[in-house]
Amino acid sequence: MLPQAVLTSLASESRLQTKTELRMAIDHVYSHHEHLPKTFDLRQPPPSLESDYYIIEIGNIEKEELSPFEQKLSPDDRLDAPLFDEGYRHPFAGRDEAPMENAGIGRPEFPGGPVSQWPANYRPPADAYAFYMPYHLYYPHWWGIYLIAERVIELAQELRDATRPKITWDEAFRATRLYLFKHEYFHQKAETFSAKLEVTHRERMYLEGQLPFYVRTFGTDNCIEEALAEAYAIREVERILRNWKWRAPARNAYMKALKHFVSQSGPGYQLGVEYADQDLFGLKQATFAEEIRHEALGMQKMPPGIWDMFNNAFRGVGTIKSRVNYIVHANSWLSERLGLQVQRIDYQGLKRKLKKVCRCEIDRNGKGSHEIWRTPRGQTFPVPRHPGDLKPGTLSSIVKQACDGMSVYDFLHS
Numbered sequence: 001m002l003p004q005a006v007l008t009s010l011a012s013e014s015r016l017q018t019k020t021e022l023r024m025a026i027d028h029v030y031s032h033h034e035h036l037p038k039t040f041d042l043r044q045p046p047p048s049l050e051s052d053y054y055i056i057e058i059g060n061i062e063k064e065e066l067s068p069f070e071q072k073l074s075p076d077d078r079l080d081a082p083l084f085d086e087g088y089r090h091p092f093a094g095r096d097e098a099p100m101e102n103a104g105i106g107r108p109e110f111p112g113g114p115v116s117q118w119p120a121n122y123r124p125p126a127d128a129y130a131f132y133m134p135y136h137l138y139y140p141h142w143w144g145i146y147l148i149a150e151r152v153i154e155l156a157q158e159l160r161d162a163t164r165p166k167i168t169w170d171e172a173f174r175a176t177r178l179y180l181f182k183h184e185y186f187h188q189k190a191e192t193f194s195a196k197l198e199v200t201h202r203e204r205m206y207l208e209g210q211l212p213f214y215v216r217t218f219g220t221d222n223c224i225e226e227a228l229a230e231a232y233a234i235r236e237v238e239r240i241l242r243n244w245k246w247r248a249p250a251r252n253a254y255m256k257a258l259k260h261f262v263s264q265s266g267p268g269y270q271l272g273v274e275y276a277d278q279d280l281f282g283l284k285q286a287t288f289a290e291e292i293r294h295e296a297l298g299m300q301k302m303p304p305g306i307w308d309m310f311n312n313a314f315r316g317v318g319t320i321k322s323r324v325n326y327i328v329h330a331n332s333w334l335s336e337r338l339g340l341q342v343q344r345i346d347y348q349g350l351k352r353k354l355k356k357v358c359r360c361e362i363d364r365n366g367k368g369s370h371e372i373w374r375t376p377r378g379q380t381f382p383v384p385r386h387p388g389d390l391k392p393g394t395l396s397s398i399v400k401q402a403c404d405g406m407s408v409y410d411f412l413h414s
């Protein structure tokens with residue numbers, strides 16, 4: 001008789017196989033965790049991410065049209081406070097920002113982690129405007145891409161002003177959010193590469209390869225992951241602007257402004273412009289693959305050409321749509337102007353909605369004042385039974401787990 005855990009895992013496997021074509025991102029991460037838990041090092045997000053930020057799902061960012069939330073963002077808003085001031089630092093700031101010696105740049109805790117210090121003579125890099133939370137650390141519900149809404153506006157304004165001939169605000173905003181998304185998505189692709197090696201080696205390729213290599217080289221030109229993330233983003237933005245049928249003068253002008261921004265973004269990042277070249281990109285990606293393998297396993301490095309045999313090594317998780325979010329600080333001008341405070345609900349209200357809207361049920365009582373709930377697909381998640389309204393981040397995380405990617409806004413209004 002097989003143990004229950006194995007039976008459950010076999011059951012989930014057979015469920016996966018019926019859906020192979022869909023390539024569900026969340027299911028693949030789920031089975032990775034189930035089969036190889038030792039390759040994960042699960043952490044709590046900073047408490048402020050749960051308590052102080054509204055999280056707004058984005059959906060498909062490659063579409064040209066803007067979501068209802070994005071349509072409300074405007075370049076004409078006067079900022080009450082400079083964006084990179086204390087009050088607007090990202091939720092990880094303060095615990096991860098021991099400046100690197102001589103570099104004057106904050107050291108993120110993990111690849112794609114947010115940055116809020118940089119050398120005086122450089123621009124804040126892409127990871128000061130957006131960040132990636134990897135699933136090796138933030139499984140099951142916090143992992144994903146986060147764009148800091150106010151900062152996306154700020155960068156879109158700057159790139160619009162730097163573009164000659166001038167483009168419209170809408171064009172600048174669309175292209176800039178796409179750039180930041182694609183940059184962070186490369187960190188996802190790199191993590192998925194490590195995960196693929198974990199499938200074959202059953203070793204901690206992310207935790208003992210990609211992550212320490214990144215942290216050690218960050219702030220230097222040896223930080224190849226940031227150079228590749230920039231290169232990938234530049235290539236993708238150019239490709240998609242063509243798909244969107246941008247006129248050549250506007251497209252070329254925007255790309256020029258974007259490349260200038262990247263070239264000012266500090267050590268590592270700045271190499272992205274050069275790496276965006278077709279031939280160099282493949283070579284550097286193979287070099288990166290070999291570095292991760294060397295770091296994790298200590299084996300001698302081989303010429304990168306061998307990685308040509310591993311097609312799609314960096315393919316990444318395809319359906320990441322429900323994992324892309326804006327975050328807006330609850331006490332910001334933007335939150336106030338958009339009336340995000342209406343995203344409030346208490347335990348009793350939540351309970352009703354979970355049953356009615358998402359067909360979830362209480363499974364059992366958990367630790368302390370928590371309940372464990374179950375989705376119609378059998379996945380479980382905790383719900384706190386506290387008096388008063390739920391914290392915005394907690395609500396968002398519950399809705400994400402309970403309702404298969406539904407937005408908090410839709411949840412509260414259905």
Ligand SMILES: [Zn+2]
Pocket residue numbers: 112126127183184187226229
């Ligand atoms: Zn990055």
